[in-house]
Amino acid sequence: MLPKGMCYVVDVNGIAITITHKRVRNVNLRIGSNGDARMSVPLHMSRARAMEVARSHEDWFRTHAARANARRSDGPMLWETGECLNVWGTERKLSVEHTQDVPQCELNGELLVIRVPEGTTPEGRAKFVERWLCEQMRGRLKELVPAFEKRVGVHAASITLRRMKSRWGSCTSSTGRIRLNTALAEQPPKCLEMVLVHELCHLLVANHGPRFKALMDLHCPDWRVWQRLLDEHPPRA
Ligand SMILES: [Zn+2]
Structure with missing residues (x-):
């Protein structure tokens, strides 16, 4: 049995699929918000078998990644609560809160909490998050x-x-x-x-x-x- 949470990337004809061994019953395929291909498989599945499954789903990944990419290019971010941003490859939901103190940005579970003064424009929020990403x-x-x-x-x-x-x-x-x-x-x-x-x-x-x-x-x-x-x-x- 492979160690819990073991994770690696397999290249299937140009698609980088991240495979994670987890405590799950079935194989799950997923496209992340930045269009990245992910697959979780049961702990007891061998690495060789997992790679075989990934290869057999090449078409699935190709179609769904293309769709996700099309969706993503719909429009610019408004930096509002509920929108998603990837931080180090992990999808985070934005939660915009108001503060009278110094603006703050912090990761909290699956959330990226953005605390800014009331009335901050989308551009202002974007700049602030950008500064945080820089840090x-x-x-x-x-x-x-x-x-x-x-x-x-x-x-x-x-x-x-x-x-x-x-x-x-x-x-x-x-x-x-x-x-x-x-x-x-x-x-x-x-x-x-x-x-x-x-x-x-x-x-x-x-x-x-x-x-x-x-x-x-x-x-x-x-x-x-x-x-x-x-x-x-x-x-x-
Ligand atoms: Zn170069």
Whole structure:
């Protein structure tokens, strides 16, 4: 029997399916709010069997992920109670509350509680959540950056966070400056790690050729899975 809550990602022809072994009777298929494919299976099911089941449901995942993506691009977020936002790859429901104190954002179970002064506009709420996502990212980067700089054997002159529409990260190798998309705080943590390693590797190799890929294989062996997940879930508008 596999340990409870064991979780891994399997690649089915380009779909990254997260499989979790849980105390459930049946196999459950699900598409997360950011279009990610998930499957939970009983604890007693072997890993090989679970992967076989995932493969046999490729069409299901493909159709439903496409539908979820279409729904998601319906319109911009209003940052109201009941809307959903992914934080580190986990869906959180927004709960907007009013406060006369300093605005606050905190995770509470499945909720992301946003406390702002009454009358704060949707843009104001968006900015505030964005700042909070930035803080979350900085918190993780505090440990990730020194660890991976050491591993890759480089030093970034600066790491800037900003919201970008089409890129997850970028690197100017001549100056050593790296920029990371704050939208990474909405994806599974491994994605941030992978993009960070990607940009650090660019300090050694400017292009995406075989030398670059070999470095990625060395420092982030499952980078392809996370790359594909990001390719399939572009940053929200
Ligand atoms: Zn690159």
